[in-house]
Amino acid sequence: METPGQRLGNTYEKCVFAPAIFLPSRPANRGELESSEEFPVGLLPVQSSESADDQGKKQNRTRERWRMQREAATLLPNHRVRQCGRTVVDKKRNVEVFLSIDSGRAFFGNVKCCGSLWECPVCAARITEKKRKELRQGLDAWSITGGQVFMLTLTIPHHYGNDTRELCDQLLAAHKKMQNRTFWRGWRKAIGLQGSVRALEVTYGKNGAHVHCHILLFCVANGETLRPSADALVPAWISACKSVGLPEPNMHGVDIQDGSYAASYVGKWGLDCELTKSHIKRGIQGGFTAWDLLRASADGDQDAGRKFQDHSRAFFNRRQLVWSKGLRKLLGLEDEKSDQVLAQESTETAKEIASIDFSDWKRVLRYDARASVLIISENSGRKGLATFLQTLAGFDSSQFRNRIRRI
Ligand SMILES: [Zn+2]
Numbered sequence: 001m002e003t004p005g006q007r008l009g010n011t012y013e014k015c016v017f018a019p020a021i022f023l024p025s026r027p028a029n030r031g032e033l034e035s036s037e038e039f040p041v042g043l044l045p046v047q048s049s050e051s052a053d054d055q056g057k058k059q060n061r062t063r064e065r066w067r068m069q070r071e072a073a074t075l076l077p078n079h080r081v082r083q084c085g086r087t088v089v090d091k092k093r094n095v096e097v098f099l100s101i102d103s104g105r106a107f108f109g110n111v112k113c114c115g116s117l118w119e120c121p122v123c124a125a126r127i128t129e130k131k132r133k134e135l136r137q138g139l140d141a142w143s144i145t146g147g148q149v150f151m152l153t154l155t156i157p158h159h160y161g162n163d164t165r166e167l168c169d170q171l172l173a174a175h176k177k178m179q180n181r182t183f184w185r186g187w188r189k190a191i192g193l194q195g196s197v198r199a200l201e202v203t204y205g206k207n208g209a210h211v212h213c214h215i216l217l218f219c220v221a222n223g224e225t226l227r228p229s230a231d232a233l234v235p236a237w238i239s240a241c242k243s244v245g246l247p248e249p250n251m252h253g254v255d256i257q258d259g260s261y262a263a264s265y266v267g268k269w270g271l272d273c274e275l276t277k278s279h280i281k282r283g284i285q286g287g288f289t290a291w292d293l294l295r296a297s298a299d300g301d302q303d304a305g306r307k308f309q310d311h312s313r314a315f316f317n318r319r320q321l322v323w324s325k326g327l328r329k330l331l332g333l334e335d336e337k338s339d340q341v342l343a344q345e346s347t348e349t350a351k352e353i354a355s356i357d358f359s360d361w362k363r364v365l366r367y368d369a370r371a372s373v374l375i376i377s378e379n380s381g382r383k384g385l386a387t388f389l390q391t392l393a394g395f396d397s398s399q400f401r402n403r404i405r406r407i
Contacts, residue, residue, distance in 0.1 A: 055379075059375050062371050062374055062375055063371040063372075063375070064295075065121045065122055065125060065371070066085075066122065066368075066370050066371035066374075067298055067368075067371070068121040068291060068294040068295060068298060069081070069084065069085065069120055069121050069122045070298075070368055071294050071295075071297050071298040071305070072119050072120055072121065072294055072308070073086070075294075075297065075305050075308055075309055075312075076119060076309065076312055079114070079116065079119060079312065080112075080114035080115070080116055080119075080120075081114045081116050081119045081120040081123075083112045083114065084111075084112055084113055084114035084116070084120050084122065084123060085108060085111050085112070085113070085122055085370060086111060086112065086365060087111065087112040088110060088111055088112075088358070088361065089110050089111065089112055090110055091358075093110050093355075094110070094355035094356055094357050094358070094361075095108060095109070095110050095111055095355065095356040095361045096108065096109030096110050096352050096354075096355050096356075097109070097352070097353055097354040097355070097356065097373065097374075097377050097385065098346075098350040098351065098352050098353065099350060099351055099353045099377060099378065099381075100346075100348040100349070100350045101348070101349040101350060101351065102348045102349055103348060104378060105348075105378065106353075106373075106374040106375075106377035106378045107346075107350075107374070108370075108374075109352070113340075113343050113344045114343070115127070115338070115339045115340030115341075115342070115343035115344065116339075117320055117339050118290065118311070118312065118315040118316070118318065118320075119312050119316075121291055121294065123339075123343040126342065126343050127339050127342045127343050128320075130342045130347075131320070131321055131342070132272045132273060133272075134333060135197065135271075135272040135321075136272040137331075137333065138197075138327075138328070138331040138333055139216075139271060139272060141331045141332050141333075142218055142331060146220075146221060147194070147218055147219060147220055147221060148218075148219050148220075148221045148258070149216055149217065149218055149219070149258075149271065150216070150217040150219060150228050150256055150257065150258050151214055151215070151216055151217075151256070151257045151258075151271060152213075152214070152215040152216075152217055152228070152233075152254070152255070152256050153212060153213070153214050153215075153254070153255040153256075153257075154171070154174075154175060154212060154213045154215065154237060154253065154254060155210070155212040155249065155252070155253050155255075156170065156171050156174070156211070156212070156241060156246050156247075156249055156253065157246065157247045157248070157249055157250075157253075158207055158208055158209060158210060158211070159207050159208060160206065160207055160208045161208060162208045162209060163314075164202070164208070164209040164211065164310060164311065164313075164314035165313060165314040167209060167211045167314075168200070168202075168211050168314055168315070168318065170241075170244050170245065170246050171211050171212070171213065171246075172200075172213075173244040174237070174240040174241045174243070174244045174246060175198070175213060175215075175240070177240040177243050177244060178236050178237060178239075178240035181236065181239075181240070183236045184236065187228075187232065187233070187236075190225065190226045191217070191219050191225055191226050191227070191228040192219045192220035192221065192222065192224075192225030193217055193218070193219050193228075194218050194219065194220060194327070194330060195218045195323070195324040195325075195326060195327030195330060196215050196216060196217050196218065196323075196324045196327065197215070197216045197218075197321055197322070197323050197324070197327065198213055198214070198215045198321070198322045198324075199213065199214045199215070199216075199320060199321050200213060200315075200318060200319070200320055201213070201214060202290070202311070202314075202315070203287030203288060203289060204287055204288045204289075204290075204292075204293065204307060204311075205287040205288065209311075209314070210287055216271060217256075218327065218330075218331075227258075228256050229256065230251075230254045230255055230256045231251075233254045233256070234251050234253065234254050237249060237253050237254050238253070241253070290308060290311045290315075292304075293305070293307050293308040293311065294308055320339075323336060353377060353381055353382050353385070354377065354382045354385050354386070356373070356389065360389045360392070360393070363389075363392050363393065363396055364389075364392065366396075367392060367395070369388075369392060372388065373385065373388065376388045
């Protein structure tokens, strides 16, 4: 079967990547340990009110997230993600394990947190959920005032071999250019535009990186304003793209959907999810997300790994969401926090259920058992975790004995 790396074509042969020399050599059973049936699962009495099926899915998501995070750390050894959830902050204290009273979720304390939305699946899950809730709050507040929200999508022509970072720069420059033109100022007034939120998104396909923007337009609806139409905006978008050196987009370069667009999604997926969580959604419209590349890389697809490194270079330090000036205040939202703060701060009521000393923590890292520690903490609490750590230590010494025997 074709892997994502093969399907997207290998355009990265000439790239030079730093070797992942910082990671300890992987134990032969590295991947097996976290997914082993007999190892952690044997320690997992089901105590939650969730169904076994829901609990299983949640555990799989946790394992998958940490597996991808480990892969990102391997692929980007000089980035903050390398230390995330791994390096101890205060060496005089143990690593702490907290349990949220609200959600029942376990998380680590006293370990570094990278706050990298584009590179770290663990931090991205935290950051995007907080951004999503805030956006939902803003959308609800706007809806109460009787205002309308439209989603404008701007895309640009792209082809295999384009430089992703350059493509991103050009897309954002074209958007800025369009907003600074006389047409936009008139159009803005005509549709009653009060503010906007711009989200940057990318998927990878046969034609390379598909970088695009989703922009929520917060408009007043008072009978005098016009419904925004894509047809009216197409010439302005074409002109802006040409001004920044992009090829001319066709009429599909602009799309506008109204609020009912959210209802067209199955389940809870709405405008708030579309703007904040698209990059972590699996397989959008046949394209691959950055996380799809990570998964494939973790499964041994080296070309997908190189493409993820390219993705990291293209999106490093970019903002996912940009709120127009004054909109947050208009919607009654607090000042915007940085991704780093969102990833680090805990808004949940949580209790510390255990602490892991340095030697146990080293062992947890050596066997890539962070996901197991969290899952066991959620299901079996302090006692279950203590048993698990003892089992790990026993596993460690049995490996040691085997090594001695081989010598
Ligand atoms: Zn992180």
